[in-house]
Amino acid sequence: MAEQSDYAEAGRLLFAGAWDFRSAANTLEALPPPEGIEIALAGRSNVGKSSLINALTNRNALARTSHTPGRTQELIFFTGKTPLTLVDMPGYGYAAVSDKKVKAWTRLIHDYLRGRVNLARVFVLIDARHGLKTTDDAVLKTLDQAAVVYQIVLTKADEVKAAELERRVAETKEKISRRPAAFPELIVTSSREGTGMDVLRSTIAQILAERGGLSV
Secondary structure (H helix, E strand, C coil): CHHHHHHHHHHHHHHCCCCEEEEEEHHHCCCCCCCCCEEEEEEECCCCCCHHHHHHCCCCCCCCCCCCCCCCCEEEEEECCEEEEEEEEECCCCCCCHHHHHHHHHHHHHHHHCCCCCCEEEEEEECCCCCCHHHHHHHHHHHHHCCCEEEEECCHHHHHHHHHHHHHHHHHHHCCCCCEEECCCCCCCCCCCCCCCHHHHHHHHHHHHCCCCCCC
16 A cells, blocks of 8 residues: 655645646536546635646646636536546636626536546645635535536635634535545645645545555
């Protein structure tokens, strides 16, 4: 059995190589074939998905970042030199676009989460300053019903004082403890400071190893 340190090194190597844009899809029909193993990142608009992907892959601009909620309006697929594909999902909730567009990509998010056969895990990003909101409930319910394992990643931890962050972690763990598809461990991150990136990388390496997509 691999030790945690083995996954840490495998995770470092997994994201040390080149990562590139593969494709984008705004409908189910436009999705690329389900090859390899996919890890998706979901979350409310402006929660920091693109920034997290850039920090995770050691790239400054692999994923486009914006202060305007709703910038990512498609499923964006990124690949490296391994069987892993990262999927940047449109933010749900408030966005600075029309209601029609929001409804269309919200429908796409739910359809993708329910039907993607090679989806190994969804990291649901939650702003550490605010915690879980009612806008997260629909996505978590979809994942629970589809039996897709998801794990909460708290973002922007550098903007929260230590005591408040500790409370937020405890509060979030308590809330997800009642959800059938939720992974019990949270990952606390800051894309700006690099906090938690090593944990996230090693977690992804372990998922790949358990799926037979990575030798450790």
